[in-house]
Structure formats: C-alpha cells, structure tokens
Amino acid sequence: MSHYANKAFENLIKMAQNNNFIKPEHYDKYSVKKGLRNKNGTGVLVGLTKVGYVQGYDVIDAVKVPKEGALYYRGIEVKDFVKGFQKEDRMGFEECVFLLLFGKLPSKDELEEFNLLLDELRFLPDGFTENFLLKLPSKNIMNLLQRSVLFLYSMDDEADDLDVENLVRQSLELIAKIPTIMAYGYHATEHYFNEKSLFIHPPKRGLSTAENILHMSRHNSKYTKTEAEVLDLCLVLHAEHGGGNNSAFATHVVSSSGTDTYSAISTAIGSLKGPKHGGANSKVKLMISNIKDNVKNFEDKNELKNYLMKILSKKAFDNEGLIYGMGHAIYTLSDPRAVLLKEKAYELAKEKNNIKEFQLYSDVESLTKEIFKNSKGKLMCANVDLYSGFIYDMLNIPENLYTPIFAAARSAGWSAHRIEQILSDKKIIRPAYQHVHGDNDYTPLSKR
Incomplete structure (x- = not known):
C-alpha cells in the first residue's frame, strides 16, 4: 500500500479498536454469562441431548465439587466401550x-x-x-x-x-x-x-x-x-x-x-x-520441543519443574502462561480420554523405543498437578491433548x-x-445481546 493508503488503514484500525471494545464492567452490570458460563464455572443450560454427556464434577449448594471425569456415548461410559472392543481385539x-x-x-x-x-x-x-x-x-x-x-x-x-x-x-x-x-x-x-x-x-x-x-x-x-x-x-x-x-x-x-x-x-x-x-495438541508438541531445547536434563524433575514454573509465569515458551495439555473446563480430577490414551501411549512408546519421552510427558503431567496444588490450591488434570499430540508424533503424523x-x-x-x-427442536437458536452503545443522532455528511 502507498503511504496515503497505509495512513488511512492505520486510522481505520484505531476506529475498529476504539469502537468495538466493550468495557468489562458492562458485562457485570447486565449479568452477562460470558462464554455461556455461570459464575461457578458451569455451563449455561441451553438444550437437551441424548448423544453424549461429560461429567467432571458435582454441584452441591451451587458449589462445584470435583470428581473423577467420565464421558458417556449414548449412556455408555466411554471407558467401558473402549475396554469392550479392545478386549475382543478389534477396531472400535x-x-x-x-x-x-x-x-x-x-x-x-x-x-x-x-x-x-x-x-x-x-x-x-x-x-x-x-x-x-x-x-x-x-x-x-x-x-x-x-x-x-x-x-x-x-x-x-x-x-x-x-x-x-x-x-x-x-x-x-x-x-x-x-x-x-x-x-x-x-x-x-x-x-x-x-x-x-x-x-x-x-x-x-x-x-x-x-x-x-x-x-x-x-x-x-x-x-x-x-x-x-x-x-x-x-x-x-x-x-x-x-x-x-x-x-x-x-x-x-x-x-x-x-x-x-x-x-x-x-x-x-x-x-x-x-x-x-481443536488446535491445542499442536501446541503441546511445540511446548515439549521447547522444553527439550531449554532444559539440559529433562529427566531431572527439579530442573523440569523449574522450567514449567517459568512457563506458567509467562517467562518461557510462548509467554502465555499456559501448560498446554493440562486443565479442562469440565474435568477436574481426571479426563477419562487422557487416562485411556496414556495407557496406549505407553504401549506405543515401548514399540517405538521411546519410553524416555513418554516419561517426559508423564512428568509434565504430575509436576503441573503438584505446582497448581501447592501454589494455587487448585486441582489440575491432564486433558486429551497432552497424550494425543505425543501419539501423533510417535505415529509420524505431520503436525x-x-x-x-x-x-x-x-x-x-x-x-x-x-x-x-x-x-x-424446531426453533431457531436466538439468544439475546444487550445494547450498550447509547443513542446517537445522524449527522449530515457536510457537518461531520
């Protein structure tokens, strides 16, 4: 773009930023459930389904009480479904x-x-x-x-x-x-x-x-x-x-x-x-590569723990302060998908002679749980992305x-x-949005 065009574009960007940002206090004022989440972190009920169900906590007196995670397909717990076809030595x-x-x-x-x-x-x-x-x-x-x-x-x-x-x-x-x-x-x-x-x-x-x-x-x-x-x-x-x-x-x-x-x-x-x-498992692979590049001996749990704390404090990796593959919106104590994948990841790691790297992923899981429990008093579990990224890497599947x-x-x-x-449900889904701009009068072009 020309200098004039660049200047015009910069002005448009400023207007877009100034006129499309809604102040956080407005969300509190109108009790907006951002992300369709209730204040206690549970999801807003918007529909009914027979297809699948995710369970990661109980709600007692409006308080989330952690529990082992469970995933159901048409009422069948996924771990039972998986064990069923695996026991018969067939694809599922x-x-x-x-x-x-x-x-x-x-x-x-x-x-x-x-x-x-x-x-x-x-x-x-x-x-x-x-x-x-x-x-x-x-x-x-x-x-x-x-x-x-x-x-x-x-x-x-x-x-x-x-x-x-x-x-x-x-x-x-x-x-x-x-x-x-x-x-x-x-x-x-x-x-x-x-x-x-x-x-x-x-x-x-x-x-x-x-x-x-x-x-x-x-x-x-x-x-x-x-x-x-x-x-x-x-x-x-x-x-x-x-x-x-x-x-x-x-x-x-x-x-x-x-x-x-x-x-x-x-x-x-x-x-x-x-x-x-869907893109989090790619982030896991990048994070693990970063750990291997920056931790001299990642088998040393103290050294690995110190680097994970640097990642969490936004001083390492992508500076976002996240351990990718850890934590979930619903699961608290465990993600059943991660539990099942970890078992198979170990089998594949043995076949690929890659137990050392499997142990790295396992240590990232256990150490992150420890860090969150000790420093923040919070529970943190591995999610499906931690081990799926590792599995895809061992399968030589391109990122x-x-x-x-x-x-x-x-x-x-x-x-x-x-x-x-x-x-x-024959009704079109049409939730409400509160208007917070205020009214403006139209000004003729010649007077703007």
Missing part, C-alpha cells in the same frame, strides 16, 4: 459411529453391513480429486476440509433435503469421505507447497477408518497393528464430547436455521480449527494433520447432534 471407531448416530450398539451382522457401507462411501466423486483437491490445494488442511465439504454440496442432488433419510445418507458420506479428503489434501499440500512427490492411495476395502488413514497418508502405506489400534482409539475418544463443546454447539446453532448438512459441518470444522478448541484427524473423528458427533437438533 466404526462401532462408535453407529452408536452415536443410531443410539444403540450394533449386532455383529449390523456392524459387518455398516463396515461394508462405509467401504463404499470412502471413495470421492469422479473428478473431485483432480479438479478440486489437486488444482486448488491449501497450506492449511482444515481450510481445505471446509471448502471440500461445501464443494460436495454442489454434487448432491438432494443437498437441501432435511428428511431424516437424507440426513443419515449425507452424514455417512461425510464421515466416510473426510479421512480421504484429508489424506489427499495433505499429499497435495506436500507436493505443491513443499515440492514433495505426489502420492494418491485409494481407500482399501476391508480396512478400518484408522487403517485407511495410515494407508492413505503414508507414502509406503505401511503401518503396524499397534499403530492402527492407537490411532483408532484416538478417533473413538475424539468422536464426541457433549452438545456444549464449541463445534457441536455451532452445529446445533447453524442447523437450527434449517440450513443444509454441508454448511453445518463446514461451520463445525471452522470452529474446530480455532486454537482454543498439519493433527486437527484434521480430530475433525474426521468428531464428524460423527457433529452429525448426531445435527440430526437430533432438526428432529427435536
């Missing part, structure tokens, strides 16, 4: 999708038929890869996922039909296709922006979603049984987290307007793209695929919440 994500969408565990025959259906739906429409993914690549794969989902609208003759039969069809197609789009989009990014060879591996029938992700995203398509099992667990644990999480709530809000499935799921992907929601994998999993929960919203 497809069963999880069935449960979330249809509200019951599938029989053996139903699960086999469902897997065959997903096999059919993983393939992209003719010309989609060549004319969209390869010709219009993106450096950010979440951005590519959003655009791809919207592009699929134009290829659906029943795109705006809200009958349940059509909603189920669209949901299954997106759940099956998003991993394929993600893998192809990654290879396109590597080819066009990083000058790497282009690899396009078609989905394989008979493989699970986790196995297909590893098959399609890796150049040589090879993976171990443990690798597939660990990624499958990640997908299961990321598939749903109640109706109040930001992307699920966004799905409810947009769906309440009567819009199409592709617009609703694209909106959810946009929500998940935000670093406060720009971390959040897209989250999206591939959460598409199941989003779809279930969308169907529930359309069938159960």
Whole structure:
C-alpha cells in the first residue's frame, strides 16, 4: 500500500479498536454469562441431548465439587466401550459411529453391513480429486476440509433435503469421505507447497477408518497393528464430547436455521480449527520441543519443574502462561480420554523405543498437578491433548494433520447432534445481546 493508503488503514484500525471494545464492567452490570458460563464455572443450560454427556464434577449448594471425569456415548461410559472392543481385539471407531448416530450398539451382522457401507462411501466423486483437491490445494488442511465439504454440496442432488433419510445418507458420506479428503489434501499440500512427490492411495476395502488413514497418508502405506489400534482409539475418544463443546454447539446453532448438512459441518470444522478448541495438541508438541531445547536434563524433575514454573509465569515458551495439555473446563480430577490414551501411549512408546519421552510427558503431567496444588490450591488434570499430540508424533503424523484427524473423528458427533437438533427442536437458536452503545443522532455528511 502507498503511504496515503497505509495512513488511512492505520486510522481505520484505531476506529475498529476504539469502537468495538466493550468495557468489562458492562458485562457485570447486565449479568452477562460470558462464554455461556455461570459464575461457578458451569455451563449455561441451553438444550437437551441424548448423544453424549461429560461429567467432571458435582454441584452441591451451587458449589462445584470435583470428581473423577467420565464421558458417556449414548449412556455408555466411554471407558467401558473402549475396554469392550479392545478386549475382543478389534477396531472400535466404526462401532462408535453407529452408536452415536443410531443410539444403540450394533449386532455383529449390523456392524459387518455398516463396515461394508462405509467401504463404499470412502471413495470421492469422479473428478473431485483432480479438479478440486489437486488444482486448488491449501497450506492449511482444515481450510481445505471446509471448502471440500461445501464443494460436495454442489454434487448432491438432494443437498437441501432435511428428511431424516437424507440426513443419515449425507452424514455417512461425510464421515466416510473426510479421512480421504484429508489424506489427499495433505499429499497435495506436500507436493505443491513443499515440492514433495505426489502420492494418491485409494481407500482399501476391508480396512478400518484408522487403517485407511495410515494407508492413505503414508507414502509406503505401511503401518503396524499397534499403530492402527492407537490411532483408532484416538478417533473413538475424539468422536464426541457433549452438545456444549464449541463445534457441536455451532452445529446445533447453524442447523437450527434449517440450513443444509454441508454448511453445518463446514461451520463445525471452522470452529474446530480455532486454537482454543481443536488446535491445542499442536501446541503441546511445540511446548515439549521447547522444553527439550531449554532444559539440559529433562529427566531431572527439579530442573523440569523449574522450567514449567517459568512457563506458567509467562517467562518461557510462548509467554502465555499456559501448560498446554493440562486443565479442562469440565474435568477436574481426571479426563477419562487422557487416562485411556496414556495407557496406549505407553504401549506405543515401548514399540517405538521411546519410553524416555513418554516419561517426559508423564512428568509434565504430575509436576503441573503438584505446582497448581501447592501454589494455587487448585486441582489440575491432564486433558486429551497432552497424550494425543505425543501419539501423533510417535505415529509420524505431520503436525498439519493433527486437527484434521480430530475433525474426521468428531464428524460423527457433529452429525448426531445435527440430526437430533432438526428432529427435536424446531426453533431457531436466538439468544439475546444487550445494547450498550447509547443513542446517537445522524449527522449530515457536510457537518461531520
């Protein structure tokens, strides 16, 4: 921009800053529940759901009382669900999708038929890869996922039909296709922006979603049984987290307007793209790298603890004062997803001869809990991002695929919440905002 244009732009920025900031006292004056949170930290009740439920505390006499965390899918505690399919030595994500969408565990025959259906739906429409993914690549794969989902609208003759039969069809197609789009989009990014060879591996029938992700995203398509099992667990644990999480709530809000499935799921992907929601596991990896660069002996717990305290005091890493992968809005004593992932992370670390780094993550968890308890009198638990980032790193999954994998999993929960919203609540979601600007008179242009 020219000097004049720069000056004009600077003035616009100042006006935007001055005229769009609302003073904190206004929120107190009108008892606004910022972030839809009550004063005790609990969420404001805005809807009902049968899909998923998160439990991290009890409320007794309006006070939060900590308890061990629990996550339920259609009333089944997720740890029981996970132990069930792991005990039978099989993948669980497809069963999880069935449960979330249809509200019951599938029989053996139903699960086999469902897997065959997903096999059919993983393939992209003719010309989609060549004319969209390869010709219009993106450096950010979440951005590519959003655009791809919207592009699929134009290829659906029943795109705006809200009958349940059509909603189920669209949901299954997106759940099956998003991993394929993600893998192809990654290879396109590597080819066009990083000058790497282009690899396009078609989905394989008979493989699970986790196995297909590893098959399609890796150049040589090879993976171990443990690798597939660990990624499958990640997908299961990321598939749903109640109706109040930001992307699920966004799905409810947009769906309440009567819009199409592709617009609703694209909106959810946009929500998940935000670093406060889906991007935290990437932050964990960066933080751990920073610790290894700055702590001479990270096996020395005193030395590690001192550096964690520097991070918390905004004197190290990104100066935000946060230990990424620690703490959660609902879970207090434990995040059940982190507990389950930690077990599998240990198994994978043994296979990869990476126990030393696993111990670093475990020490970050225990030391952060200790710091918060001793210095602030607060409870702090590890969340799902602490160990999912470590797992993805051990799986050699590129960092720009971390959040897209989250999206591939959460598409199941989003779809279930969308169907529930359309069938159960016909009113458009329309909360209130208090106007605090005051009235102004219009001034003619000649007198301004």
